[in-house]
Amino acid sequence: MSKARMQLMLCSGTGCHATGSKRFHEALDAELNRQGLTDEIKIVETGCNGFCAVGPVMLVQPEGIFYQKLTAEDVPELVEEHFLKGRPVPRLFFKEHMSKEKIPHIDDIPFFSNQVYRAMRNKGAIDPEVIDEYIARDGYFGAAKALNEMSSEEIIDEMLTSGLRGRGGAGFPTGLKWKFAHSSKGAEKYVLCNADEGDPGAFMDRSILESDPHVILEGMTIAAKAINATKGYIYCRTEYQLAIRRLEIAIAQAKEYGLLGTNILGSGFDFDIEIYQGAGAFVCGEETALMRSIEGKRGMPRPRPPFPAYKGLWDKPTILNNVESFANVPQIILKGGEWYASIGTEKSKGTKVFALSGDINNIGLVEVPMGLPIRTLIYDIGGGIPNKRKFKAVQLGGPSGGCVPEQHLDTLIDYEEIAKVGAIMGSGGAIVMDDRTCMVDMARFFMDFIQDESCGKCTPCREGTRRILEILERICDGKGEAADLKSLEDLCEVTSNSSLCGLGQTAANPVLSTMRFFMDEYKAHIFEKRCPAKTCQALLKFTVDAEKCKKCGLCFKACPADAIVWKKKEVAFIDTTKCIQCMSCYDKCPFDAID
Amino acid sequence: MWHTYLISAFKTNPLATRGVCILPTAVVSFLPWQTSLNQKTDKVRLEMEHKDKSMIIDGRALRFTEGETILEVARRNHIDIPTLCHLKGATPTGACRVCVVEVEGARTLMTSCTVPATAGMVVHSESPEVIRSRRMTIELMLTSGRHDDCLVCPSSGDCRLQDLAFRYKVKGATFTPSGVKYPMEAANPFILRDFSKCILCGRCVQACNEVQVNEAIDFGYRGAEAKIVTKGDRALKDSDCVFCGECVQACPVAALVPKNARLVPRMSETRAVKTTCSYCGVGCQMNLHVKNNRVWHVTGCEEVAPNHGSLCVKGRYGFDFIASEHRLTTPLIKENGAFREASWDEALDLTARRFKEIAGAHADAVGVLTSARVTNEENYIAQKFARTVLKTNNIDHCARL
Numbered sequence A: 001m002s003k004a005r006m007q008l009m010l011c012s013g014t015g016c017h018a019t020g021s022k023r024f025h026e027a028l029d030a031e032l033n034r035q036g037l038t039d040e041i042k043i044v045e046t047g048c049n050g051f052c053a054v055g056p057v058m059l060v061q062p063e064g065i066f067y068q069k070l071t072a073e074d075v076p077e078l079v080e081e082h083f084l085k086g087r088p089v090p091r092l093f094f095k096e097h098m099s100k101e102k103i104p105h106i107d108d109i110p111f112f113s114n115q116v117y118r119a120m121r122n123k124g125a126i127d128p129e130v131i132d133e134y135i136a137r138d139g140y141f142g143a144a145k146a147l148n149e150m151s152s153e154e155i156i157d158e159m160l161t162s163g164l165r166g167r168g169g170a171g172f173p174t175g176l177k178w179k180f181a182h183s184s185k186g187a188e189k190y191v192l193c194n195a196d197e198g199d200p201g202a203f204m205d206r207s208i209l210e211s212d213p214h215v216i217l218e219g220m221t222i223a224a225k226a227i228n229a230t231k232g233y234i235y236c237r238t239e240y241q242l243a244i245r246r247l248e249i250a251i252a253q254a255k256e257y258g259l260l261g262t263n264i265l266g267s268g269f270d271f272d273i274e275i276y277q278g279a280g281a282f283v284c285g286e287e288t289a290l291m292r293s294i295e296g297k298r299g300m301p302r303p304r305p306p307f308p309a310y311k312g313l314w315d316k317p318t319i320l321n322n323v324e325s326f327a328n329v330p331q332i333i334l335k336g337g338e339w340y341a342s343i344g345t346e347k348s349k350g351t352k353v354f355a356l357s358g359d360i361n362n363i364g365l366v367e368v369p370m371g372l373p374i375r376t377l378i379y380d381i382g383g384g385i386p387n388k389r390k391f392k393a394v395q396l397g398g399p400s401g402g403c404v405p406e407q408h409l410d411t412l413i414d415y416e417e418i419a420k421v422g423a424i425m426g427s428g429g430a431i432v433m434d435d436r437t438c439m440v441d442m443a444r445f446f447m448d449f450i451q452d453e454s455c456g457k458c459t460p461c462r463e464g465t466r467r468i469l470e471i472l473e474r475i476c477d478g479k480g481e482a483a484d485l486k487s488l489e490d491l492c493e494v495t496s497n498s499s500l501c502g503l504g505q506t507a508a509n510p511v512l513s514t515m516r517f518f519m520d521e522y523k524a525h526i527f528e529k530r531c532p533a534k535t536c537q538a539l540l541k542f543t544v545d546a547e548k549c550k551k552c553g554l555c556f557k558a559c560p561a562d563a564i565v566w567k568k569k570e571v572a573f574i575d576t577t578k579c580i581q582c583m584s585c586y587d588k589c590p591f592d593a594i595d
Numbered sequence B: 001m002w003h004t005y006l007i008s009a010f011k012t013n014p015l016a017t018r019g020v021c022i023l024p025t026a027v028v029s030f031l032p033w034q035t036s037l038n039q040k041t042d043k044v045r046l047e048m049e050h051k052d053k054s055m056i057i058d059g060r061a062l063r064f065t066e067g068e069t070i071l072e073v074a075r076r077n078h079i080d081i082p083t084l085c086h087l088k089g090a091t092p093t094g095a096c097r098v099c100v101v102e103v104e105g106a107r108t109l110m111t112s113c114t115v116p117a118t119a120g121m122v123v124h125s126e127s128p129e130v131i132r133s134r135r136m137t138i139e140l141m142l143t144s145g146r147h148d149d150c151l152v153c154p155s156s157g158d159c160r161l162q163d164l165a166f167r168y169k170v171k172g173a174t175f176t177p178s179g180v181k182y183p184m185e186a187a188n189p190f191i192l193r194d195f196s197k198c199i200l201c202g203r204c205v206q207a208c209n210e211v212q213v214n215e216a217i218d219f220g221y222r223g224a225e226a227k228i229v230t231k232g233d234r235a236l237k238d239s240d241c242v243f244c245g246e247c248v249q250a251c252p253v254a255a256l257v258p259k260n261a262r263l264v265p266r267m268s269e270t271r272a273v274k275t276t277c278s279y280c281g282v283g284c285q286m287n288l289h290v291k292n293n294r295v296w297h298v299t300g301c302e303e304v305a306p307n308h309g310s311l312c313v314k315g316r317y318g319f320d321f322i323a324s325e326h327r328l329t330t331p332l333i334k335e336n337g338a339f340r341e342a343s344w345d346e347a348l349d350l351t352a353r354r355f356k357e358i359a360g361a362h363a364d365a366v367g368v369l370t371s372a373r374v375t376n377e378e379n380y381i382a383q384k385f386a387r388t389v390l391k392t393n394n395i396d397h398c399a400r401l
């Protein structure tokens, strides 16, 4: 490897790409060239670092200085001051949201310091397109051990000891799944990786694939040995072009090194992996639909049993695991199940990756130990809610999940604990909502998504979600009636209880969970024709509270519709016939006098 | 003496109804061929224990064989679990969710048509939870598309959805009917596709793909937009469809009906007359649906060989000739180059006389040609007639011409 004195780990993930990492890279390259520093200082393009919100980001190693929001214009100063004179540039350090304190060192930034990296251990640390860098960090050592020193039973036992549960949503014990497929008879078996990632707002799997593609290949190879499969498929959504390209490079390199293909590492074991590009239907993430899709048929779920471990792809025994699940496998085999199980709670071991998004300061990808309180995830790692607003709830598990409100923020990250409050761990989507979010509208949003994505095969899901959406739309439109609450409840229960696949069975979760915690909002919409969060356009009626109005006139200046009557030293008045509900006055009034 | 006991034992033994011969030990012990049968019984019992297990449905302990679904066990024991999408002979799809039952210990309700029976399984086929789900499912179907016009619907009286609505007392009044989304398709001589009646049960898809293996139709689009489509969503006449009508027979509602279904008596008004198709030598068994001495519909007889309910386009739709004005109703005799009407007696007499004259003089001057369109029995009679009455071996069949 290079003998450079300094390595610049520049993020080239999709997020930083979007914020301009490429232009920065070019400028940096040119400057290093100009100064003749290219031998001393190496730029390493890494996959997503996780902190996309402040991208483009770069980590200077070995010092561990973290720079954020880089632009091409910053290059001369960086090179001159830091790289040549050894004086890091505070202007580009991370700034703590509350204290405004500037933190130079990556290990001191709460976003990073509260995390534990296992599935993402190589993120930002290696060049994903160079297999040697992966190997240098113990890559393929797990596979070597599994293939040459362990029996299938031993691998499965190790997985069972680790307590790893499927990270794709349902949390089924991975070792158990493998055990079923192992005991299932058949000369041909398949190992599938689910990289469909259809949950809106989630990008955990994409990041892992982009930053560490080899870990998936290694994990799948170990799984193949465990169940005795010779062929694997990675089902990846077509939109993930960068991930697909890196996977292709990784597969080619692994084959060249004899780490994939025939007689892997001289063990006599054969295993090959192919990438299958999915067209991006949410339902194709469901296991039976995914298998049909690989078979070239319409991606529609089929009833289980028979379970894929007995009859999966082409009716052969098959296991399907999520990207993050596979990413944990090599380390479990290398370091042992006990090691993996050393962190976490009784029934949820290891770590979980979350994609923090919504109304939160540190939008990004984080990996946290199981058992961490959700509050720590939101406030310490996530940096809290922007604009000094109040936290309202966090939606876990995307459209199939539920929300965790303020009063349950101390719930631990644990499959069962989260389920107790009506949400699900899900695949790791965590959408934070502040007090300006209308929960009825939020439920409506997810139902809109789901009813579009329903495959249309079974009645409760196809027709039920349509009716649920219809009712939610009516409520948001100010046309809700008392009977709607009962109808919603009935519909939700039947779709959950009688749908064919997980999509329909979980479709009502956002509605059930918002009804559980925010019934007052539903009631305000229906009975008072009022949207407390001021989101539902049809229900907005703005008035000025004469007591609170300080007669400043800021609302008058903000109104684009001439709807506000105001004269100096007089209380403002809103002409509701002219008001277009744009909320400008509501936002502008410094005294909260407009409601 | 012992054999009467045996018969009564057979009658009371639930296994006897399944054709499984298990003799009570008390009987076995005084049978003459006792020892060998004892051994045999033990063997059967061992096999049974291995193969047959028991479960409980609605409080009744019932045996099942490995691989049977809950629905099959229930039906065998006269427990009536309603189904809609389930099509005999095709892979169960679990699409309609009407057949859901409560299985103790299961997270959700289970579709009895897809879930295999397992030992010790406890099933409730009409629990409050099940009824609630079925009622909602039926309600959702009734309000999808248009089912508010049963009165003028060709399937009325022969509609599974209507039957279910009656059984569970569902009116389809909770939601606003979603109405017509895709226009009706009538651009072919045989089948009318009324998408506003389609409840997307997928029976037609199974019928076309798994029974006839024509693979002309499948599910298309997603969610509430879902529709049964041909490749490229073209009209049936421009698709791989061969108009066998298997899908029409499988459709439980009025989404697939014969082209003229709205103009002729409904299926439920007709009487079924079982017969053999006269078009080809396959000899498909069919029902003619008759009213006022006229055939209005033809369906395949289910569960009998050779066709087990299937028909082809000719057998199913080629019957208007029966009531055609152009059809001959009396024999015609040609005299001086022109036909005149005659009575059957006159015509038969004439034919018999001429046969005698010609064949009597030179047997091989006549030959008999039969047809693939008549039954085996009729062909047999024809050759018998040729050989024994006309005394000629000149007997042949159109298929060899």
Ligand SMILES: Cc1cc2nc3c(=O)[nH]c(=O)nc-3n(C[C@H](O)[C@H](O)[C@H](O)COP(=O)(O)O)c2cc1C
Residues within 6 Å of the ligand: A165, A166, A167, A168, A169, A170, A171, A172, A174, A194, A195, A196, A197, A198, A199, A282, A283, A284, A285, A286, A287, A288, A320, A321, A322, A323, A325, A326, A427, A501, A502, A503
């Ligand atoms: C509608 C639906 C969509 C799903 N989408 C995904 C997905 O995008 N990625 C994923 O890994 N699992 C998804 N799943 C879960 C998979 O069906 C499956 O349980 C999972 O991939 C198994 O892997 P695991 O045990 O490692 O979690 C989805 C499930 C349903 C019902």
Ligand code: SF4
Residues within 6 Å of the ligand: A283, A300, A301, A453, A454, A455, A456, A457, A458, A459, A461, A462, A499, A500, A501, A502, A503, A504, A505
């Ligand atoms: S639950 Fe929804 S997505 Fe799943 S099979 Fe039924 S209609 Fe399709």
Ligand code: SF4
Residues within 6 Å of the ligand: A542, A555, A558, A559, A560, A561, A562, A563, A564, A574, A578, A579, A580, A581, A582, A583, A584, A585, A586
């Ligand atoms: S909501 Fe907009 S249009 Fe209405 S009064 Fe305020 S500023 Fe004017």
Ligand code: SF4
Residues within 6 Å of the ligand: B146, B147, B148, B149, B150, B151, B153, B154, B155, B156, B157, B159, B160, B161, B162, B197, B253, B254, B255
């Ligand atoms: S299809 Fe059945 S339920 Fe629908 S209108 Fe016709 S008879 Fe009534």
Ligand code: SF4
Residues within 6 Å of the ligand: B207, B208, B209, B212, B214, B215, B216, B217, B240, B241, B242, B243, B244, B245, B246, B247, B248
């Ligand atoms: S008529 Fe026959 S071929 Fe045509 S769609 Fe129906 S089943 Fe298929």
Ligand code: SF4
Residues within 6 Å of the ligand: B197, B198, B199, B200, B201, B202, B203, B204, B205, B228, B247, B250, B251, B252, B253, B255, B256
């Ligand atoms: S056309 Fe008939 S058989 Fe086919 S899906 Fe619709 S209702 Fe079912």
Ligand code: SF4
Residues within 6 Å of the ligand: B277, B278, B279, B280, B281, B282, B283, B284, B307, B310, B311, B312, B313, B314, B315, B316
């Ligand atoms: S239905 Fe078709 S295949 Fe069957 S006997 Fe008639 S013509 Fe022959």
Ligand code: FES
Residues within 6 Å of the ligand: A011, A012, A013, A014, A015, A016, A017, A047, A048, A049, A050, A051, A052, A053, A055, A056, A057
């Ligand atoms: S893409 Fe750069 S931090 Fe995520």
Ligand code: FES
Residues within 6 Å of the ligand: B082, B083, B084, B085, B086, B093, B094, B095, B096, B097, B098, B099, B100, B111, B112, B113, B114
């Ligand atoms: S009959 Fe079982 S799901 Fe339709």
